[in-house]
Amino acid sequence: MLYTTTLFVPGEYSLIQMHTVKSLIGGVFRLILVLLIHSAISQEIDKGFNYSAIAESYGYADRQADQDVSETREQAYNDAKRNILEKTLIHIRSYSKVENFRLEYDLVQSESEGFLRLIEKKDLGFTGENRYCVWIKAEIIYVFDNPDRYPNDQQSAVGPLSVKFWTEKEKYVLNEKVKVFLMANKDCYLTLIYHDAENNVLQIFPNQHINENFIQANKLYTIPDDSDPYEFTVSSPFGEEKLTVYASTSQLGPLPMENHGPDFYKFKGDEEEYAFKTRGVKITNKEVPSEFFQESCKIVIAEK
Numbered sequence: 001m002l003y004t005t006t007l008f009v010p011g012e013y014s015l016i017q018m019h020t021v022k023s024l025i026g027g028v029f030r031l032i033l034v035l036l037i038h039s040a041i042s043q044e045i046d047k048g049f050n051y052s053a054i055a056e057s058y059g060y061a062d063r064q065a066d067q068d069v070s071e072t073r074e075q076a077y078n079d080a081k082r083n084i085l086e087k088t089l090i091h092i093r094s095y096s097k098v099e100n101f102r103l104e105y106d107l108v109q110s111e112s113e114g115f116l117r118l119i120e121k122k123d124l125g126f127t128g129e130n131r132y133c134v135w136i137k138a139e140i141i142y143v144f145d146n147p148d149r150y151p152n153d154q155q156s157a158v159g160p161l162s163v164k165f166w167t168e169k170e171k172y173v174l175n176e177k178v179k180v181f182l183m184a185n186k187d188c189y190l191t192l193i194y195h196d197a198e199n200n201v202l203q204i205f206p207n208q209h210i211n212e213n214f215i216q217a218n219k220l221y222t223i224p225d226d227s228d229p230y231e232f233t234v235s236s237p238f239g240e241e242k243l244t245v246y247a248s249t250s251q252l253g254p255l256p257m258e259n260h261g262p263d264f265y266k267f268k269g270d271e272e273e274y275a276f277k278t279r280g281v282k283i284t285n286k287e288v289p290s291e292f293f294q295e296s297c298k299i300v301i302a303e304k
Contacts, residue, residue, distance in 0.1 A: 051160040053091065054119065054248070054281050055289035056137040057083035063130040073123065076134045081116055084289075088140050091289050092160075116140055119279055139279055139292065161186050161291035163247045171300045178232045178299070180204070180223045180243060186291070187217050190247040193267070193274060194232075197239035197301070201267040201274050203255075204232060204243075208263055213252070230263040234301050242298050244271075246278045250290035253280025 059080025063072040117139045124133040165182035172178060180192060190213055192205040205223045206213040209230050215221055224230055246252060255277050260266035267274050281290045 051162070052139050052141040052292045052294075053088045053160075053289035054137065054139045054250075054279060054283070054292050055084045055087045056135065056283055056286065057081075057087065059083065059134045059136065061132045063126075063132060069132075072132045073134065076132045077121070077136065080134055080136045081138065084116065084136070084138050084140070087287065088289050119276075137280070137283075140289075159185070161188055161247060161249055161293045163188070163190065163245050163293055163295065165192075165243075165245050165295070166297065167243070167299060170298070171302060172234045173302050173304050174235065174238075176234055178234060180232070181220060182215075182223070182245065183220050184215055184217055184247060186249060188215060188247045188249050188291075188293075189213050189251045190215050190245060191252060191278065192223060193244050193246070193271075194264075195242040195244065195271050197237040197241055199270065200260075201269070201271050202260055203257065203265040203267060207265060208259060236301075236303075238301050238303055240298055240300050242296050244275075244294065244296040246275070247293045248281050248290050250281040250283050252278045253282070 057080045059076040059078070059082075061072045061075035061079060063069070118136060119139060120137040122135040124135060127133045161184065163182055163184045165180060167178060167180055182190070182192075184190065190205070191203060194202040194204050196202065207230065209228065224232055255274065256268040257265040258268060269277075275294065279292065281292070283290050
């Protein structure tokens with residue numbers, strides 16, 4: 001059977017019409033399905049609350065006698081999106097301690113609008129006489145209703161995947177060595193990138209010396225550690241630069257890399273493309289969404 005596959009480029013999004021999206025999880029956080037335009041993503045990263053889930057699903061629709069194929073296809077995609085929403089909501093309930101958890105939603109007749117970011121889709125066409133089939137992988141972001149409350153318990157496994165990371169200071173001078181400290185609240189796969197003042201995207205971890213990017217929950221990691229055979233030393237150009245952590249409960253998506261010096265990798269693309277491609281996670285349990293986390297911090301590099 002012939003089918004088409006589409007890999008979405010950053011900036012393409014899919015609308016889901018919703019009647020209501022209401023959630024109450026112990027007053028701690030509510031799920032908000034948002035339009036992930038680039039400025040919105042940046043705002044969430046800057047606030048440090050960029051939590052999301054990535055899932056995949058098939059969708060089906062039966063063609064009616066008077067229906068155009070494009071209408072049947074759209075219904076199949078809506079079915080796949082509905083399945084991903086349901087998986088995500090069920091998953092959030094599974095790690096909530098609250099007994100009176102309620103989520104009410106309807107994907108028909110929009111009163112409020114939710115947006116789901118498509119990562120990849122496959123148009124499988126008619127699998128039977130009148131049944132149309134599609135497949136999608138998509139991301140849903142959720143935002144804390146009260147962000148000041150929940151992150152205090154950031155290292156609890158009850159809640160979404162979260163990574164705390166920091167450096168010893170914010171300003172470094174030429175040839176000074178940098179150490180990054182990080183700790184996740186759940187077992188996860190993680191990458192650390194360095195976006196320099198010339199817009200190079202360098203992957204600091206994993207690197208040419210360390211291939212394994214799995215980290216254990218509630219364990220403090222230092223990158224590089226004193227026993228590691230490499231150092232992270234700052235150099236020109238000078239100015240404001242950025243470190244970003246990407247983490248997921250599933251292995252992160254493959255990325256095109258080239259060696260950068262004897263220690264690190266350089267991504268063959270820009271930061272936006274890196275963020276998108278790394279979301280192509282390898283989902284092993286098709287019924288459980290993969291949790292995803294992204295956060296950045298800025299450092300300043302000065303000549304002296």
